[in-house]
Amino acid sequence: MTISCLGYIIFSSTNLDDWRQFGEQVVGAMNVAQDDNSVALKIDEQPFRILVEPGDADHVIALGWEMAGKEEFSALQETLKAQGFAIRNGSDSEAENRAVTAFFTTFDPAGNPLEFYHGRTLDQTAFLSPVGVKSFVTGDMGLGHVVVPGGEDMEGTHAFYTKVLGLGDSDDLNMQLPGENGPKIRVRFLHAANARHHSLAIASLPSPSGVIHAMLEMEDVDDVGRCHDRVLAAERSLMASLGRHCNDNMLSFYVVGPGGIPFEIGCEGLQVDWTDFEPTKSSVPDHWGHAYQVPV
Secondary structure (H helix, E strand, O other): OOEEEEEEEEEEEOOHHHHHHHHHHHHOOEEOOOOOOOEEEEOOOOOOOEEEEEOOOOEEEEEEEEEOOHHHHHHHHHHHHHOOOOOEEOOHHHHHHHOOOEEEEEEOOOOOEEEEEEOOOOOOOOOOOOOOOOOEOOHHHOOOEEEEEOOOOHHHHHHHHHHHOOOEEEEEEEEEOOOOOOOEEEEEEEEOOOOEOOOEEEEOOOOOOOOOEEEEEEOOHHHHHHHHHHHHHOOOOEEEEEEEEOOOOOEEEEEEOHHHOEEEEEEOOOEOOHHHOOOEEEOOOEEEEOOEOOOO
């Protein structure tokens, strides 16, 4: 496996001011953008983990996947070309904007926009949360995780990520959403070459923004609780109450972020030794809590 982690996410937005307020005063990230034409949210030693650029819609532009090195980067590019995927090499200025040596873009079979890169530049500016968050769980496990639509052909999308990109299976969740006529959904959880239980999940659900949710992990439950307080004080809508997931043990809540993009804020996520792991099958998502107030 050559994909190290989910390195960054890039969004377009119709309201950068809302992202600044949400990112700094609710989540507790640093906005390190050089001007008012973007928002760059920093949560660790990386230059940023979330970049938001102005646009005419609130949508994901790219999911940035970090490759183990230049050789793995080039090998994946050739593999995708050979299998007929359209590839676009990022320009020097675009690479500089992402603080990477090089990157290329493509789309998965469900139409989700992907970027693969190597050689990201570390930032000498220390992370200092404007609201006192001690730290986020990142390092070689990357930003956190993201859940995206699997499209009409879930099996084909799953095969792309496992057989072409080399991600590994973590869990296969089949469940019915709450309510008398709640639909049945399937979520496939996949891990990269790090200990985080999953860096990606694909779900049999649509999403207007292209992201069903993105997860940021904090070091301890007190920081999660304080973030929950800030969400309520800012009158942000909760998508799900506090709860603990079964498959990755994450203690978390879900908040509706700018542009309707949901974020999971959690702690205590499971870290796995993949040399001694059998993928699981689940029918229940939570040990307790996570009362969803809108469809996940």
